Every structure is written in C-alpha cells, then in structure tokens.
Amino acid sequence: MTPTAxxxxxxxxxxxxxxxxxxxxxxxxxxxxxxxxxxxxxxHFGKPAAPAYLDLWALRSELGGLRWTDAGLEIGALCTYxxxxxxxxxxxxxxxxxxxxxxxxxTQIQFRGTYAGNIENGSPAADAAPALMALDARLRLLSQSxxxxxxxxxxxxxxxxxxxxxxxxxxxxxxxxxxxxxxxxWMRKVGTRAFQAITKVGLCGVFGWQQGRLHDVRVVAVSMxxxxxxxxxxxxxxxxxxxxxxxxxxxxxxxxxxxxxxDDVRSTADxxxxxxARLVEQAVRETAA
Amino acid sequence: xxPSPLDPSPEPALARVRLVVNGTxxxxxxxxxxxxLDVLRIDLGxxxxxxxxxxxxxGACTVLVDGNPVNACLIPVVxxxxxxxxxxEGLAEHGGMRAIQKAFIRxxxxxCGICTPGMVVTASWLVDSHVGKKLPEVAIREHxxxxxxxxxxxxxxxxxxxxxxxxxxxxxxxxx
Ligand SMILES: Cc1cc2nc3c(=O)[nH]c(=O)nc-3n(C[C@H](O)[C@H](O)[C@H](O)COP(=O)(O)OP(=O)(O)OC[C@H]3O[C@@H](n4cnc5c(N)ncnc54)[C@H](O)[C@@H]3O)c2cc1C
Ligand code: FES
Ligand code: FES
Numbered sequence: 001m002t003p004t005a006x007x008x009x010x011x012x013x014x015x016x017x018x019x020x021x022x023x024x025x026x027x028x029x030x031x032x033x034x035x036x037x038x039x040x041x042x043x044h045f046g047k048p049a050a051p052a053y054l055d056l057w058a059l060r061s062e063l064g065g066l067r068w069t070d071a072g073l074e075i076g077a078l079c080t081y082x083x084x085x086x087x088x089x090x091x092x093x094x095x096x097x098x099x100x101x102x103x104x105x106x107t108q109i110q111f112r113g114t115y116a117g118n119i120e121n122g123s124p125a126a127d128a129a130p131a132l133m134a135l136d137a138r139l140r141l142l143s144q145s146x147x148x149x150x151x152x153x154x155x156x157x158x159x160x161x162x163x164x165x166x167x168x169x170x171x172x173x174x175x176x177x178x179x180x181x182x183x184x185x186w187m188r189k190v191g192t193r194a195f196q197a198i199t200k201v202g203l204c205g206v207f208g209w210q211q212g213r214l215h216d217v218r219v220v221a222v223s224m225x226x227x228x229x230x231x232x233x234x235x236x237x238x239x240x241x242x243x244x245x246x247x248x249x250x251x252x253x254x255x256x257x258x259x260x261x262x263d264d265v266r267s268t269a270d271x272x273x274x275x276x277a278r279l280v281e282q283a284v285r286e287t288a289a
Numbered sequence: 290x291x292p293s294p295l296d297p298s299p300e301p302a303l304a305r306v307r308l309v310v311n312g313t314x315x316x317x318x319x320x321x322x323x324x325x326l327d328v329l330r331i332d333l334g335x336x337x338x339x340x341x342x343x344x345x346x347x348g349a350c351t352v353l354v355d356g357n358p359v360n361a362c363l364i365p366v367v368x369x370x371x372x373x374x375x376x377x378e379g380l381a382e383h384g385g386m387r388a389i390q391k392a393f394i395r396x397x398x399x400x401c402g403i404c405t406p407g408m409v410v411t412a413s414w415l416v417d418s419h420v421g422k423k424l425p426e427v428a429i430r431e432h433x434x435x436x437x438x439x440x441x442x443x444x445x446x447x448x449x450x451x452x453x454x455x456x457x458x459x460x461x462x463x464x465x
Contacts, residue, residue, distance in 0.1 A: 007302050008321035008367050033365070037345055040324070040363045044343050053322070057368040082357070106435025107411065109345060111357040112364070 007052040008033075014062045014142070014171075017054060022144040022167045029166035030054040034078060035112035037105070038121045056169065063171065066090060072177040074140075077170050081110040081128070094175065096185035096204060100131035103189055116170040119152065122160035125223040125266075130204040131187055133228055134220045135179040142171035149174070159226040184208040184216070184287045188279055199223045200267045203279040207238075207287035214238050219280065224261045224272055233257035234280060243288040252277050306370045310335065311379025321367035326350045328366045329376060337377040337406045341437070348436035351407035352376045358414045360435075377406035380413055388456040389413045392449035400440035408436045408446060416453045421463035424454055 009030060011017035024030045031050035033039045034057060043049055056063065056078060064078040066087055081101040084090050091098045104113055104127050118128045137152045141164060155162050184207035191197030199222050208216030217238045219231040237254035261272035304321035310333060319328060329335045341347035343362045350361040353375040380387060389412050399405040415432050429450050438446065
C-alpha cells in the first residue's frame with residue numbers, strides 16, 4: 001500500500017526548519033518526521049496523512065549525536081538508538097537507558113528510531129521515554145522565538161497529547177548530570193516475546209540506597225495508564241525504607257493512589273496491577289543486593 | 290520514473306532524489322513519501338526485497354542504507370537522497386556469492402524463501418560488523434529478531450552466521 005502524496009518540506013538547516021514551522025503553525029501545522037518508524041506505520045494503517053511533513057532526518061549533523069555538557073548529557077533529536085548505544089560512555093553511565101534502547105523493536109528499528117520521536121509519539125507502552133522520565137530528563141523545545149525546557153514528567157497532557165506547540169520541535173533531550181552514572185537504575189519490560197514485543201506492563205526506575213535504606217527513588221509505570229506516569233505515592237512510600245520493611249499490602253495501597261490500570265487487548269487491569277507491584281518488589285530486592 | 294501519460298493529473302510536488310543502488314546511480318523524480326521499498330521494487334524493478342508486513346515487524350524488506358540494515362517499508366524515499374543502498378541483488382561481490390550466502394545454502398537457512406532476502410541482508414551486516422569479534426549465539430538471535438522466519442526455526446540461520454563469521458574472520462587474517 002502506498003501512502004497518498006502529501007507535501008514534504010526539506011529544510012536547508014535548523015534555522016530554516018524553525019522558520020517553516022513558524023509560518024505554517026497557525027493555518028496548517030507541519031508534522032515533523034525523524035526516523036519515521038511511527039509516522040509510516042500510521043500511514044500504513046490508513047491514518048490520514050498530515051497535509052505536509054517537515055523532514056528532520058537530513059538535519060542529523062545539526063540535531064544528531066550525544067553531547068556531554070555542564071548540564072548533563074544532551075541527546076540530539078536525531079540521535080538514533082543505534083547511535084547512542086554505540087557510545088561506550090553512554091553505555092557505562094546509563095545502563096537502564098541502554099537496556100531500554102536495545103529493547104525498542106529490533107536492529108532495523110534501532111538504526112532509524114529516535115529518542116525524540118519515541119517521546120513525541122506519546123505511546124504509554126514506549127520503552128525509551130519512560131527510562132528517560134525515570135532519569136529526570138528534560139526536553140529542549142526549539143522555536144523561532146527561542147528555546148524552552150520542560151520536564152519530561154510534565155510533558156504529557158493526555159493520551160498521545162503533549163505540551164509541544166505547533167511552531168516547536170524537540171531539539172534535544174537532556175539527562176541531568178546527577179543521573180549520569182547514578183546507582184540503582186533498573187527497568188523491566190514484560191511482554192509476549194523477548195524482542196520486538198510491545199510492553200504489557202513495565203517499570204523504569206531509580207532505586208538509590210544509603211546505609212541500607214532507599215533514599216533516592218523514581219518509579220515510572222509503563223503501559224499502566226493513558227500516559228507514561230511517575231508514581232509519587234509509591235516513591236514516597238519506599239523512601240527511607242529498608243528492603244525488609246517494604247510491606248506487600250501497603251505497597252499495593254500506595255500504588256492504587258498513583259495508578260488505576262487500564263483494561264485492553266494486551267492485558268486486564270488486575271493482571272497489570274499485580275505484575276506491576278511485583279516489579280516494584282523485584283526492583284527493590286535486586287538493587288538492594 | 291516519468292508520470293504515466295495515462296495519468297491526467299500531474300503530480301503536485303515531486304521531489305528530486307538521488308540514490309546509488311547496488312553501485313548504480315539513479316536520479317529520480319518521485320512522490321517524497323513514497324516508500325523506499327516501492328521505489329526499489331516498482332520503479333527500479335529490484336523485486337528481491339519482499340513485503341511481508343509493511344509495518345516494520347517482519348524484516349523481509351531489509352536493505353542496507355549507508356551500510357546499516359533498515360526496513361525499506363518504513364522509509365520515505367525523500368530521506369534517502371544521497372544515500373548508498375545495497376539490496377539482496379547487490380550483495381554478491383564480483384559476480385560471486387559472499388560467505389554468508391554460501392553458508393545459508395550449506396546450512397539449509399532457506400526453505401520457502403520469503404524471509405530470505407531480508408534475512409541474508411541483515412545477516413551480512415551482522416557478519417561484516419563482527420569480523421574478528423566474538424558473537425555469542427544469543428547475540429546473533431537478538432540481532433536477527435527483526436527478521437521473522439516461519440519455516441526454518443532459526444537454528445540453520447544461526448549456524449550460517451556462525452560459519453560465515455568464522456570464514457570471514459580467517460580470511461581477514463584473524464584468529465577464530
Ligand atoms: C516494528 C516496530 C517495533 C517497535 N517497537 C517498539 C518498542 O519495542 N518500544 C518502543 O518504545 N517503540 C517501538 N516502536 C515505535 C518507534 O520505533 C519508536 O517510537 C521510535 O523511537 C520513533 O522514532 P522515529 O524517529 O522513528 O519517529 P517518527 O516516526 O519520525 O516520529 C514519531 C512522532 O514524533 C514526532 N517527532 C519526531 N521527531 C520529532 C521532533 N524532533 N520534534 C517534535 N516531534 C517529533 C513525529 O511528528 C511523530 O508524531 C516500534 C515501531 C515499529 C515499526
Ligand atoms: S515488509 Fe518491511 S518489515 Fe515487513
Ligand atoms: S524460509 Fe520460509 S519464512 Fe523463512
């Protein structure tokens with residue numbers, strides 16, 4: 001099946017891309033396209049094409065790659081999973097994000113898919129976006145009028161809805177310095193197959209310990225709600241506890257404050273709730289050891 | 290490719306795209322969102338790459354773009370402007386089969402054949418990018434997870450990769 005013929009704008013550089021976005025923003029916003037591993041699947045399944053796309057792929061030299069700065073690690077919008085995991089420093093400092101990256105689809109998808117595309121696509125079952133959320137990542141949104149930063153945990157406003165304005169693109173994703181090489185990075189994806197599988201239930205988190213007690217906790221729930229979700233009640237419950245103080249019933253009660261799991265084709269709500277609680281317990285056990 | 294003379298509506302916004310496919314340059318004027326797979330199969334007549342699913346799951350359409358294995362069904366051709374592409378038709382060197390192709394035949398890595406073009410292209414990349422390095426079976430299976438095969442059970446395909454990697458490593462002067 002061949003998608004119908006929408007217009008594709010091919011910007012000469014980033015400044016040109018932002019100018020084109022700006023002038024189209026009010027009447028007929030341009031849809032950015034990066035690796036197109038979501039964009040073309042949508043077209044294949046008959047979703048209506050955007051009237052016009054803005055091709056960012058050719059801007060890899062300006063918007064690609066990894067950059068370590070005073071603020072932390074800046075992942076360019078056009079950086080693919082394969083680009084990132086080929087970097088030894090990335091693998092050493094961000095083991096959870098590395099694991100998440102190698103779980104996105106399979107080899108062919110990892111050579112094309114980008115972190116920014118994964119975030120903007122907004123799937124609650126995504127792999128890289130929740131890992132970044134657990135690492136306190138921030139987005140740098142670029143427009144002709146300048147740059148602004150938004151915490152990824154505040155970015156989603158509803159199912160596949162984000163705070164991005166029509167004249168903006170994600171320019172980069174920043175993992176703050178305190179999360180580089182931080183202890184207790186942990187994730188697990190529960191799916192039907194080891195690779196090339198969509199998450200039924202997942203957890204990405206940080207479980208930092210000090211003198212036998214959890215003191216730095218981030219818990220992000222995957223495929224449990226309409227959006228990727230941090231779990232503040234679970235985090236507060238766990239903070240300050242020793243591993244043997246984590247009580248099954250109390251943990252589940254805290255989890256119920258954060259999450260009312262969805263029932264869908266991939267799983268029931270009951271299954272999701274129980275598996276998620278067990279993932280939290282597993283993370284505590286394994287990071288304590 | 291020229292628009293068909295039977296088609297009364299001229300294309301609204303064709304893009305000029307230059308591709309080098311299996312060593313031959315092509316200057317095309319195409320719909321920019323046309324899939325690379327359709328350009329290869331329909332416009333250029335290279336029907337070796339297959340369409341199994343059209344959604345990035347099966348890998349039957351795998352080709353190398355600038356040396357990397359990617360799904361041709363998920364790439365708008367406009368994003369290949371200036372790219373070097375190798376399809377299954379272009380894998381053999383100087384008219385002779387590569388070690389990985391011979392290993393597929395020797396090991397029985399193909400049965401019905403529908404997955405084979407994409408599988409061999411991914412496997413060739415896997416071998417080329419690991420010459421002289423260790424590649425455990427689990428890593429081979431992981432790297433081939435984006436190429437589905439309903440016939441072989443994968444064992445023969447993994448064998449073919451192991452054998453071809455050994456041969457290429459020895460040919461490159463490395464120890465096995
Ligand atoms: C077979 C298959 C398996 C997959 N498996 C997984 C999986 O296991 N886990 C997972 O998380 N995902 C999976 N995906 C989804 C997809 O590969 C990822 O979400 C990928 O990271 C998307 O990146 P992309 O560059 O291809 O995005 P694109 O398809 O180019 O874009 C996706 C969305 O983001 C927008 N966008 C892209 N870049 C920007 C930017 N810089 N600024 C603003 N908006 C932007 C686009 O407009 C679009 O709405 C899979 C896809 C396929 C086809
Ligand atoms: S046809 Fe492209 S991955 Fe199946
Ligand atoms: S040989 Fe038939 S699908 Fe692989």
